[in-house]
Amino acid sequence: MPPTEPTMTRAPFLERMMRIDRRVIFLFIGVALIFPLFFDISQKLPVSREVQMAADALEAVPDGALVLFSCDYDPPSAPELQPMAVTALKVGLRKKWRMVIIGLWPQGPQQANMALRTALEDEQFKDLRLTEGVDYVNLGFQSGNEAVIQKMGSDIPTTFPRDYRGIPVGDIPLMRGIKNLGNFDFVVNISAGYPGTREWVQFGVDRFGVRMISGSTAVQTTEMFPYIGRQLAGLVGGMRGAAELEQLTETPGRALKFMVGQSVAHVIVILFIVIGNAAYFATRKGKKGN
Amino acid sequence: MRREIPTFIALFVGVICIVQFFIPHRPFGTLVDTFSDWFGILQAFAIWLGALNLLRVSLERSVAKKSHDRWYGIVVILAFLLITITGLFFSGGRGFQLAGTRFDYLYVNIYTPLSSTMFAILAFFVASASYRAFRARSWEATLLLLAAFLVMLGRVPVGDTLTGFFPDGYRLSDVASWIMTYPQVAGQRAIMIGIALGVASASLRLILGLERSYLGGE
Amino acid sequence: MGHRSETIRHRGLTSVSGHLAERNNIARRHSGTVVRQGLLGLLLVVACCGLAQGQTSQPSDTSAVTNPIIAQLPAPNPPTHVRGSDAPNDNGGAIVVAWDKSPDDGAGINNVASYLILRGPAPSGPFDTVGAAAAGQTSFTDATVHEGESYFYIVSSVTLAPVPGGAPQPIYTQSDPSPSVQGRAQWFHMGRLNALIAVIILCSAILYFINAARSGKPVYIRKIGGLEAVDEAVGRATEMGKKIFYIPGTQDMDEVQTLAGITILGRVAKIAADYEARLEVPVSRSLVMVTCREVVKEAYLKAGRPDAYREENIYYLTDDQFGFAAGIDGLVMRDKPATMFYMGAFYAESLILAETGNSIGAIQIAGTAMPAQLPFFVAACDYTLIGEELFAASAYLSKEPKLLGSLKGQDVGKGIILATIIIGIIVTSIGALSLKTNDPARLGQYNIGRLFEVQ
Numbered sequence: 016m017p018p019t020e021p022t023m024t025r026a027p028f029l030e031r032m033m034r035i036d037r038r039v040i041f042l043f044i045g046v047a048l049i050f051p052l053f054f055d056i057s058q059k060l061p062v063s064r065e066v067q068m069a070a071d072a073l074e075a076v077p078d079g080a081l082v083l084f085s086c087d088y089d090p091p092s093a094p095e096l097q098p099m100a101v102t103a104l105k106v107g108l109r110k111k112w113r114m115v116i117i118g119l120w121p122q123g124p125q126q127a128n129m130a131l132r133t134a135l136e137d138e139q140f141k142d143l144r145l146t147e148g149v150d151y152v153n154l155g156f157q158s159g160n161e162a163v164i165q166k167m168g169s170d171i172p173t174t175f176p177r178d179y180r181g182i183p184v185g186d187i188p189l190m191r192g193i194k195n196l197g198n199f200d201f202v203v204n205i206s207a208g209y210p211g212t213r214e215w216v217q218f219g220v221d222r223f224g225v226r227m228i229s230g231s232t233a234v235q236t237t238e239m240f241p242y243i244g245r246q247l248a249g250l251v252g253g254m255r256g257a258a259e260l261e262q263l264t265e266t267p268g269r270a271l272k273f274m275v276g277q278s279v280a281h282v283i284v285i286l287f288i289v290i291g292n293a294a295y296f297a298t299r300k301g302k303k304g305n
Numbered sequence: 306m307r308r309e310i311p312t313f314i315a316l317f318v319g320v321i322c323i324v325q326f327f328i329p330h331r332p333f334g335t336l337v338d339t340f341s342d343w344f345g346i347l348q349a350f351a352i353w354l355g356a357l358n359l360l361r362v363s364l365e366r367s368v369a370k371k372s373h374d375r376w377y378g379i380v381v382i383l384a385f386l387l388i389t390i391t392g393l394f395f396s397g398g399r400g401f402q403l404a405g406t407r408f409d410y411l412y413v414n415i416y417t418p419l420s421s422t423m424f425a426i427l428a429f430f431v432a433s434a435s436y437r438a439f440r441a442r443s444w445e446a447t448l449l450l451l452a453a454f455l456v457m458l459g460r461v462p463v464g465d466t467l468t469g470f471f472p473d474g475y476r477l478s479d480v481a482s483w484i485m486t487y488p489q490v491a492g493q494r495a496i497m498i499g500i501a502l503g504v505a506s507a508s509l510r511l512i513l514g515l516e517r518s519y520l521g522g523e
Numbered sequence: 524m525g526h527r528s529e530t531i532r533h534r535g536l537t538s539v540s541g542h543l544a545e546r547n548n549i550a551r552r553h554s555g556t557v558v559r560q561g562l563l564g565l566l567l568v569v570a571c572c573g574l575a576q577g578q579t580s581q582p583s584d585t586s587a588v589t590n591p592i593i594a595q596l597p598a599p600n601p602p603t604h605v606r607g608s609d610a611p612n613d614n615g616g617a618i619v620v621a622w623d624k625s626p627d628d629g630a631g632i633n634n635v636a637s638y639l640i641l642r643g644p645a646p647s648g649p650f651d652t653v654g655a656a657a658a659g660q661t662s663f664t665d666a667t668v669h670e671g672e673s674y675f676y677i678v679s680s681v682t683l684a685p686v687p688g689g690a691p692q693p694i695y696t697q698s699d700p701s702p703s704v705q706g707r708a709q710w711f712h713m714g715r716l717n718a719l720i721a722v723i724i725l726c727s728a729i730l731y732f733i734n735a736a737r738s739g740k741p742v743y744i745r746k747i748g749g750l751e752a753v754d755e756a757v758g759r760a761t762e763m764g765k766k767i768f769y770i771p772g773t774q775d776m777d778e779v780q781t782l783a784g785i786t787i788l789g790r791v792a793k794i795a796a797d798y799e800a801r802l803e804v805p806v807s808r809s810l811v812m813v814t815c816r817e818v819v820k821e822a823y824l825k826a827g828r829p830d831a832y833r834e835e836n837i838y839y840l841t842d843d844q845f846g847f848a849a850g851i852d853g854l855v856m857r858d859k860p861a862t863m864f865y866m867g868a869f870y871a872e873s874l875i876l877a878e879t880g881n882s883i884g885a886i887q888i889a890g891t892a893m894p895a896q897l898p899f900f901v902a903a904c905d906y907t908l909i910g911e912e913l914f915a916a917s918a919y920l921s922k923e924p925k926l927l928g929s930l931k932g933q934d935v936g937k938g939i940i941l942a943t944i945i946i947g948i949i950v951t952s953i954g955a956l957s958l959k960t961n962d963p964a965r966l967g968q969y970n971i972g973r974l975f976e977v978q
Contacts, residue, residue, distance in 0.1 A: 035436065037433040037436075037882065040429070040432050040433045040436055041429045041432070041433065043432075044428060044429050044432045045429070048428065058462045059462070060462055061462070061465050061476070061478045063478070063482055064482065089420065089844075090416065090417035090418075090420040090421050091420040091421055091423060091424035091844065091845050091871070092424065092871075093417070093421060094421060094424070094425065122412075125402065125409075125412070128404060129413075158345060159341070159342075159345070162338055162341055165338075168666060169616065169666045169667055170667065179403070180400065180403065181399060181400060192652065194653065194654075194667060195666065195667065197654050197655075197664075197666070198654070198655075208870055208871075209870075223666070232871075234871065234895050235895050237485060237489055237490070237493060237895070238493060238894060238895060240485065240486055240489075240490050241490055241494070255460055255461070274461070274462075277461060278461035278462055278463050280428065280432070281457045281458065281460070281461045281463070282458075282461075282463055283432070284431070284432045284435050284436070284457065285454060285457055285458065287432065287435075287436040288435060288436055288439045288450070288453075288454070291436050291437075291439070291440060292439070292440055292441055292450070295440050295441070295442075296441075323722070326712075326715065326718070327711060327712055327715055327718075327719055328710060328711060328712070329612060329613050329614045329708060329709055329712050330614060330615075330708040330709060330710045331614060331615075331670075331708060334613075334614040334708070335614070344777055347810070348775060348808075348809075348810065351808075351809040351810045351813075352809055352842070353809075354809040354810075354812065354813065354839070355808070355809030355812060355839035355842070356809075356839075358809075358812065358838060358839045359838070359839050359840065359841070362835065362838050365835075373857055374857065377853065419845075419849075420843075420845045420846075423845035423846075423848055423849055423872075423875065424845060424871060426875055427871065427874055427875060430874050430875060430878040430903075431874065433878060434874060434877075434878055434881075434899065434902040434903050435902070437881075437902070437903075438901070438902035438903070439902075493894050496894050496897070496909065496910050497894060497910075498937070498940055499910045499911040499937065500892040500894070500910040500911055502725075502911060502933045502936050502937055502940075503892065503910060503911030503912075503913070503914035503915065503933065504779050504892070504914065505722075505725055505933070505936070506729055506914060506929050506930065506932065506933040507779055507782070507783055507914040507917075508779055509726060509729055509929065510926065510929055511779075511782060515733070515925050515926065515929070516786060516917060516926065518785075518786045518789040518790075518818065518917065519782050519785045519786055519789075519814060519818060520817070521789075521817035521818050521820065521821035
């Protein structure tokens, strides 16, 4: 008899469920994230303790206060952090804070400018005219990581001799009389990594006693939990925290919109994990039975 | 001498850095800042080493006919030239990074979306890694799986919708918060204590010259 | 820090004691004459408004001065007993200013809203504003002094007087100048004494065990799976005829994890040279590239294979985090290495790299001391060195007694910390249980954690 060709048999269904091609998972996640963007779905989020503290801390800062924004992030983390920067700036615009913006990351000041432009596009601020140098100033980026915070503790004009536009700090009306961190009523730190919240806590809060809240990416939020309530007046973690902050401050924005996609994506991930584990147990049971 | 001099420099600078932590008096208090500034200057000049190396490697790849990286080398060189020339000559000089300049246009419309895209890939990779890693193969893996379930569901509104009938404070979002605040922080702190001790021990070995393999030797 | 009334700035000299400068530039234009409440102060302010030179571009607003409501409001009582003292544990650049609260602090129609702190080189001035404190506070740290120079401080009570139809106007009353005070540098930071004791104990333990190991005492180290698999991983690459990719983190030479990664690279490079496997090391920092080249070259020399060393196999990609991740991913997808090593400090790019390596079926061994990235490596890699295992790797792979001894010393430190935590838990629990109060201030007195605070 002629030799028979080897027959191709498909792996049993359960084994295939244990080894789903990652591209199938990517497709489901992609649809889960994109689909809600086309629909105006709103959801009320339960508010976590740390974000409530952050919102309360922002509201407690008086009108006209002098507030420092340290924007320590870059474009890759902007999807998570930009919404919280925009929200904090909107609160500042509403309360007519005098805002000084700096960056410990090179792209931070640029991101801050973009966030301010986005905040000003809000309907409630359409008649607002801000004067750079009087109502707000962007001092730009300064290299040195935590050493910058340390120097700001004693002398800000020396640490940032010029603003983002190149104008000497002595010629900027808003900067007159600002010597060091002690002159600020509050600090808002938006951080994607190093240098960021941890350095602000170590140097800004512990050494110079500044009062601050932090907005950070979801992955490093867990490392900031020990600081809540002591060094940090509040913590906004990841997209979820940004969405909660938008809800609490009644400034709906991108984070609330994107949270719907995140919710669906989480459910899809859990479903795949369940499928994988169900297939795993069923396969193991089958083998034991054999 | 090739290894002795760097070892001595490591010893000297290491000891100074430890001493200055305890002695605020001049000159110790400011020495670490001075050393950091020096290192920053070294880093700034060293960038040229890397940039030139990258250009050389890319050039070699782009001229090598059989290299499957050829077109990638060409793209690297073209992108390098585009950004450099635009920033230096066509973006208003010193204010090249201000809004509205050509450099800013490239930053906002090319670099920013590319970087954000790479970061966004994480969303997909987290899903595929979770699917593969969270299997209840042992009781520790089962614990990990359970914690992941509770936190993932608790961090989105769906979790509270599913457990809305539970009393306040016992819903999924509260359970997720509890996991993040207590067991997670405890585990993190334990790892961080171990890391701190590891860093101390490794640093002592480097300072005392017991570990010199980074100099190219035992 | 106290909230400071800022409306004064926009309206020029409008306070009754108008020569007080809340901004340095105004202080320089007006020699710091101390003005007190009453008609004399009013007249002087009016005169100074007229004489004011080179002010800010805002016109001087005298409406508050001539406003009868402001003029009739009594100024608050000043704080008393202003004194300065050298701030402890510093380099002489700070002075702590203390005072007794104004009687009007928290009381009365001229309730003090805040305090303004001014500093001058002599009791007669000129005085510049150096800071502010909220009502209720009785001290302020001036961190802008020069060591050895004498300073005098004045603290001013500030009240906010209502103005019909306008923003509240601050009214100041100054204290008498403090006695002379100088900042002095200390030779030892007493707040870090506990840290010094801990460092001495830990270093002594490490040095003791290094000596003990050198003298031949056997040192037991538990098995670390990831390090046991290094040989197997390199051998796999040799059998398959594919490359090994080694990534020593994404940080620079000032990060100790990078040094640990480079140290392990030396060992891996020697094994790769022995097995004749192709090793590539793409890096994210120029200085790391230079160091890695030296280390790999030396490893190949030691293995007796200097001819196999290729400098171009250790190359720089980019400093940019995601540019580096994209570059590595591209190389991995095209070259399909058999083995990937990730040893060093990583951030968000960790999962991107590890998942890409997993997708091509490479065997992956990772090691990092970044707690946030460990879960991603654990999920995506075959073996992961967790935290301190990365720093132990060099000792583990070389089996050198002096390095193994340092691991033992490290364990002593861990044992001491563990014992302290347990004692702390027991003591705090007993203290909390025995107290019949929930008052945090009283609970705090049982907090032995204070012993371990480092300032």
